[in-house]
Amino acid sequence: MTFTLAIVGRPNVGKSTLFNRLVGKRLALVDDQPGVTRDLREGEAKLGNIKFTVIDSAGLEEATDDSLQGRMRRLTERAVEMADVCLFLVDARAGITPSDEVFADILRKKNAHVILAANKSEGRAGEGGYIEAFSLGLGEPIRLSAEHGEGLDELYHILLPLS
Numbered sequence: 001m002t003f004t005l006a007i008v009g010r011p012n013v014g015k016s017t018l019f020n021r022l023v024g025k026r027l028a029l030v031d032d033q034p035g036v037t038r039d040l041r042e043g044e045a046k047l048g049n050i051k052f053t054v055i056d057s058a059g060l061e062e063a064t065d066d067s068l069q070g071r072m073r074r075l076t077e078r079a080v081e082m083a084d085v086c087l088f089l090v091d092a093r094a095g096i097t098p099s100d101e102v103f104a105d106i107l108r109k110k111n112a113h114v115i116l117a118a119n120k121s122e123g124r125a126g127e128g129g130y131i132e133a134f135s136l137g138l139g140e141p142i143r144l145s146a147e148h149g150e151g152l153d154e155l156y157h158i159l160l161p162l163s
């Protein structure tokens with residue numbers, strides 16, 4: 001059995017960096033579905049001995065300021081609908097922002113199965129943001145560093161029962 005994990009969160013938290021680390025070169029075939037789906041990148045992820053489908057909400061970065069909130073919401077809702085579990089990334093170095101709260105609300109309203117992760121947690125600069133992340137009310141965050149590949153063992157142990 002396999003499952004689908006959606007990586008969600010505001011721009012710049014490290015979603016694509018994590019996606020690339022999990023997927024490597026195993027990118028799924030690009031299809032040409034119109035609209036929102038086009039902005040969701042799908043790949044075949046491997047973490048230790050588990051394999052799953054991972055979705056990255058790409059394309060947000062090109063949105064204009066006006067449309068960003070609406071687009072982020074629609075993309076995230078779509079990703080949640082496609083996924084069995086959502087990995088909600090926040091930036092431990094930046095701390096929790098109002099935009100993170102918006103995403104937390106979307107995930108709560110959609111009743112998503114959420115794994116909260118404080119990314120950019122390498123070194124000590126992320127400690128404050130990690131503590132702040134508890135205030136989102138989505139449980140205990142895991143510490144991740146997508147760039148340095150840290151925290152993936154913890155992610156593995158959380159995902160293992162789903163595989």
Ligand code: GDP
Pocket residue numbers: 009010011012013014015016017018061119120121122144145146147148
């Ligand atoms: P996205 O917009 O959420 O897809 O974020 P990106 O993956 O494009 O990353 C945004 C920026 O954060 C890039 O400059 C990354 O190199 C950086 N970044 C991603 N993961 C980490 C991390 O674990 N630690 C640090 N320090 N920077 C990271």
Ligand code: MG
Pocket residue numbers: 015016017057058059061
């Ligand atoms: Mg991205």
